[in-house]
Amino acid sequence: MASLDDVARAAGVSTATVSRALSGRGRTSEATRARVRAAADALGYVASASASSLASGRAENIGVIVPLMDRWFFATVLDGIASRLAPRGYDITLYNVAADPGQRQRLFDRTLRRGRVDGVIVLSVALTDAEIAALDALELPVVGLGLPRGELGGLRVDDTAVGRAATEHLLGLGHRDIAHIGQSVDAGGPSDPAYDVPTRRRRGFEAAMADAGATPRFVPSDFTVEGGRRAAVALLSAPTRPTAIFAASDEMAYGALTAAREIGLRVPEDLSVMGVDGHDFAELFGLTTIDQFPHAQGERAGEAILAAVAGDGEPVDTSSSLPFALVTRRTTAPPRA
Amino acid sequence: MASLDDVARAAGVSTATVSRALSGRGRTSEATRARVRAAADALGYVASASASSLASGRAENIGVIVPLMDRWFFATVLDGIASRLAPRGYDITLYNVAADPGQRQRLFDRTLRRGRVDGVIVLSVALTDAEIAALDALELPVVGLGLPRGELGGLRVDDTAVGRAATEHLLGLGHRDIAHIGQSVDAGGPSDPAYDVPTRRRRGFEAAMADAGATPRFVPSDFTVEGGRRAAVALLSAPTRPTAIFAASDEMAYGALTAAREIGLRVPEDLSVMGVDGHDFAELFGLTTIDQFPHAQGERAGEAILAAVAGDGEPVDTSSSLPFALVTRRTTAPPRA
DNA sequence: TCGGCTTGCGTAAGCGCTTACACTCGTCTC
DNA sequence: GAGACGAGTGTAAGCGCTTACGCAAGCCGA
Numbered sequence: 001m002a003s004l005d006d007v008a009r010a011a012g013v014s015t016a017t018v019s020r021a022l023s024g025r026g027r028t029s030e031a032t033r034a035r036v037r038a039a040a041d042a043l044g045y046v047a048s049a050s051a052s053s054l055a056s057g058r059a060e061n062i063g064v065i066v067p068l069m070d071r072w073f074f075a076t077v078l079d080g081i082a083s084r085l086a087p088r089g090y091d092i093t094l095y096n097v098a099a100d101p102g103q104r105q106r107l108f109d110r111t112l113r114r115g116r117v118d119g120v121i122v123l124s125v126a127l128t129d130a131e132i133a134a135l136d137a138l139e140l141p142v143v144g145l146g147l148p149r150g151e152l153g154g155l156r157v158d159d160t161a162v163g164r165a166a167t168e169h170l171l172g173l174g175h176r177d178i179a180h181i182g183q184s185v186d187a188g189g190p191s192d193p194a195y196d197v198p199t200r201r202r203r204g205f206e207a208a209m210a211d212a213g214a215t216p217r218f219v220p221s222d223f224t225v226e227g228g229r230r231a232a233v234a235l236l237s238a239p240t241r242p243t244a245i246f247a248a249s250d251e252m253a254y255g256a257l258t259a260a261r262e263i264g265l266r267v268p269e270d271l272s273v274m275g276v277d278g279h280d281f282a283e284l285f286g287l288t289t290i291d292q293f294p295h296a297q298g299e300r301a302g303e304a305i306l307a308a309v310a311g312d313g314e315p316v317d318t319s320s321s322l323p324f325a326l327v328t329r330r331t332t333a334p335p336r337a
Numbered sequence: 338m339a340s341l342d343d344v345a346r347a348a349g350v351s352t353a354t355v356s357r358a359l360s361g362r363g364r365t366s367e368a369t370r371a372r373v374r375a376a377a378d379a380l381g382y383v384a385s386a387s388a389s390s391l392a393s394g395r396a397e398n399i400g401v402i403v404p405l406m407d408r409w410f411f412a413t414v415l416d417g418i419a420s421r422l423a424p425r426g427y428d429i430t431l432y433n434v435a436a437d438p439g440q441r442q443r444l445f446d447r448t449l450r451r452g453r454v455d456g457v458i459v460l461s462v463a464l465t466d467a468e469i470a471a472l473d474a475l476e477l478p479v480v481g482l483g484l485p486r487g488e489l490g491g492l493r494v495d496d497t498a499v500g501r502a503a504t505e506h507l508l509g510l511g512h513r514d515i516a517h518i519g520q521s522v523d524a525g526g527p528s529d530p531a532y533d534v535p536t537r538r539r540r541g542f543e544a545a546m547a548d549a550g551a552t553p554r555f556v557p558s559d560f561t562v563e564g565g566r567r568a569a570v571a572l573l574s575a576p577t578r579p580t581a582i583f584a585a586s587d588e589m590a591y592g593a594l595t596a597a598r599e600i601g602l603r604v605p606e607d608l609s610v611m612g613v614d615g616h617d618f619a620e621l622f623g624l625t626t627i628d629q630f631p632h633a634q635g636e637r638a639g640e641a642i643l644a645a646v647a648g649d650g651e652p653v654d655t656s657s658s659l660p661f662a663l664v665t666r667r668t669t670a671p672p673r674a
Numbered sequence: 675t676c677g678g679c680t681t682g683c684g685t686a687a688g689c690g691c692t693t694a695c696a697c698t699c700g701t702c703t704c
Numbered sequence: 705g706a707g708a709c710g711a712g713t714g715t716a717a718g719c720g721c722t723t724a725c726g727c728a729a730g731c732c733g734a
Contacts, residue, residue, distance in 0.1 A: 001452075003720060014684045019722060026723075027682060049451035050390035051720035054689045059387070061430070061453075069419060070617075070632075075412040082406060082433045086440060091453065093398070093430040096419045103423060114386035115338075116398075116428065225621050258621055280407075284562050284595055295407075340690060351714045356692060363693075364712060388690035391719045 080298020141308030163204020228255025286330030417635020478645030500541020565592025587616035623667030
């Protein structure tokens with residue numbers, strides 16, 4: 001492995017000049033820069049990350065804290081983040097918030113403090129007070145995305161508006177008896193209802209229903225296909241069943257579609273179903289949904305953390321909400337007369 | 338941030354002893370170790386990753402090269418890897434093989450050579466000769482998983498056996514006219530048919546059909562739901578349609594199920610469908626599949642790279658194949674008489 | 675013509691660890 | 705009782721970069 005000294009010798013300059021020429025920090029003449037680059041290329045020189053990081057304090061690496069790595073939504077967001085970070089030379093190291101509390105504590109108390117990252121992106125994790133304090137103590141830029149508490153700020157969709165938009169779509173079709181499948185408040189973790197995504201979707205639903213003078217129905221469920229199926233089965237087996245179901249995620253909506261098929265209801269003739277997310281399969285299943293552009297969310301988060309890391313200490317702009325859009329497909333229609 | 342010196346001073350020993358006491362390398366008396374630990378805890382000391390890595394040459398970090406981060410299969414494997422690495426204190430940095438050739442080259446020529454990782458796991462990427470050479474030149478342990486070429490070795494399922502098992506399940510039910518939806522050989526990238534996963538599945542299919550004296554049908558498609566749907570539509574619209582479809586992935590099988598529904602065929606009465614993977618939704622849809630336990634694959638890959646990194650240069654055992662299992666559900670049944 | 679600026683580069687002091695080597699003691703062994 | 709040995713610790717030399725500071729040279733305006 002060629003070192004800085006090798007390059008310096010080959011180019012006939014000092015190591016300081018090589019460092020400056022290659023990194024672009026400080027001044028070097030055009031001619032020197034070219035000579036150094038040529039020498040570096042000839043030797044196949046690549047700077048050691050640890051040496052560079054030790055000397056400069058910059059790691060060129062962003063930590064991403066995710067719950068549940070194997071969920072489509074997070075994987076997609078991650079892809080969006082990577083698409084912004086990689087071209088800028090930043091690596092991504094992935095921290096999975098483990099179920100095991102010991103490992104979880106270790107992440108915040110040790111791993112993150114090793115100085116390996118220049119900034120942290122936190123995805124949808126319900127952090128405890130202690131964890132938020134630990135993150136603060138890092139004195140690193142932090143960008144949250146869809147966090148269920150307000151402390152860290154961060155990017156977010158106007159989830160209440162999402163819930164309202166979905167509900168108004170169904171109301172606009174003429175539905176009055178609409179059920180919402182979502183996550184119950186305080187379901188695990190120290191969430192704040194004012195920020196928690198499922199709670200806000202539900203609030204939007206309830207507000208829209210109230211405005212329309214309709215009575216909201218709600219069934220709690222976890223954010224999985226199977227959870228959505230079970231919740232929908234419960235709803236659809238009841239004596240009076242709703243004419244429409246608004247599920248808080250596309251995956252839950254798939255479960256509802258499955259439940260409808262099992263019970264023998266036709267969608268959308270007998271039942272309208274819609275979800276939220278913009279999941280890969282939604283188009284195929286013809287699912288009406290609120291797309292929240294998770295890939296773009298990841299891109300935004302990536303840009304935000306880069307700005308914060310490069311930045312002059314200016315906090316990340318978290319004021320404007322992330323976009324969403326109603327995508328009308330085949331699973332929603334007016335109720336039967 | 339407390340440094341080694343601070344701890345040494347607090348514990349009344351030299352920095353060397355602190356380093357030894359905390360890392361467990363070299364000898365220290367029980368009493369000293371306790372004293373050092375106490376001092377370190379009191380100061381909230383955590384060793385700097387870059388300093389430690391620079392001095393020792395160990396990064397405690399594994400690079401994972403993935404194509405298509407947002408595919409369920411890879412996300413699940415990644416989760417499996419993380420579940421093994423995190424408890425051992427290893428971080429994971431994620432390298433997405435970008436579509437852009439410039440960035441792709443940069444990954445192998447620069448990023449990976451910065452000395453940030455102790456080992457590399459490569460997931461299902463069709464590497465070029467140059468990339469394989471670059472990986473070799475790193476002189477780091479490499480563990481492949483499902484690689485479409487033989488050069489790097491690595492873990493793999495006996496995909497031919499998978500194809501055979503799936504086909505024999507359908508043959509055993511009495512099907513003779515079975516179509517396979519898979520990826521055509523050489524579909525993008527320098528793959529070797531002898532190692533390429535889709536090709537091997539197809540070979541297993543053809544071999545089983547030949548053994549049964551049946552005529553195989555094959556339709557190429559990419560590994561997506563939509564691709565599977567299109568391929569199935571083509572098959573099912575033909576004058577004589579197969580009685581069973583064996584799709585090379587669960588996602589393609591979902592597409593086939595959708596196609597059947599669109600065309601008005603009942604599954605499994607009019608058409609049997611099966612896939613491969615063990616996808617999250619398979620159980621819900623009642624899809625018969627060959628589960629290949631992707632999470633466990635990730636765990637194996639994680640263990641293998643840890644062994645290789647810790648190891649005495651012994652190559653990773655790649656001889657035994659990874660397990661798979663037929664999971665019979667509701668989408669396969671005997672053909673109608 | 676001269677002081678002051680800018681530009682380009684070298685010198686050298688770290689950054690915060692790890693570890694080879696040396697040293698001091700007890701403990702054994704014969 | 706002397707020599708050998710191992711256990712526990714300290715000393716100090718790096719690991720391979722970055723960058724503050726200093727210096728020389730060229731340039732400018734007054």
